Amino acid sequence: GPRSVLITADSSAWRRIGPAVRAALTDALRTPGDWLPNAMVPDDRASSDRAIEDIARDVIRTQVGDYVRSHGGRIELVDVCDGVVTVDLGGACRGCRAAHDTLRSGFEGELRRRCRDVVGVRARGD
Template sequence: MLTGGVRRFSEVDDAKGSPLAEAIFAIPGLAVSELIVSGNIVTVVKRSAVPWQAVGKAVGSAIRTTLASDAPAVAASPKPASAVSDDALYEQVARVFDEQVNPMVARHGGHVELIDVQDAVVMLRMGGGCQGCGMADVTLRQGIEGMLAQLVPAVRGIVDITDHTSGANPYFQAAKK
């Protein structure tokens, strides 16, 4: 879908020129608050109270229809006007992870691995007690994201690439057939 980067869309105007984002933002009742595309991973965050069961099939259909077309699903990311390079951000974020994030989550048997920083978006993987934990999203959004907003304000977002359904005893179990 997207090679070599991360695209983050926060509003309909950001989606212009990216067929996948345009299609997802156009789904009635979805009310997208954020759409993140990284490689073949698409993350949709909605603000509406409409349950995922009501809009999930439309999201899947939009993805399949867009990918079936010959046009690129996502336009290349415009270069940020930030004076801070991704390498410099990586170093700053790694320091925060080492000194603050990992000691915090280690109290509960977890750890967080910094995978990469692309276009000022942090990609991470949770492990140990954090992988599959029911509170992983709270830790991510209220703990890690809040900490980075204060300590490394140049970071534009976070993408959790953790497979929370795998592991020896994940909180989220796959459906039994």
């Protein structure tokens, strides 16, 4: 997954590198501020929200927003709070069965691809 660590080695190498991998992971878990995305620590959430907001605005302004507008819809950023992005879907999106898929697969998918700090995405009124 996007928040996973993957280490590959041939089976004979694990006896040699296993203890070092275990020690590195143990050290990392003791100091999470050093390995969280963008070295974000809990009291840095406001700056993380601002970064998410900038990326969300760009996603809306470009590919996902273009797609929504091409179908007569509208997507507007309402708020970003503690990593949760709230948007308003309007125009042809209001009441459209595909709006949920566009929000999840299109907007949220692109937002998460570009920013690992995103906790969730919701449409106003959900």
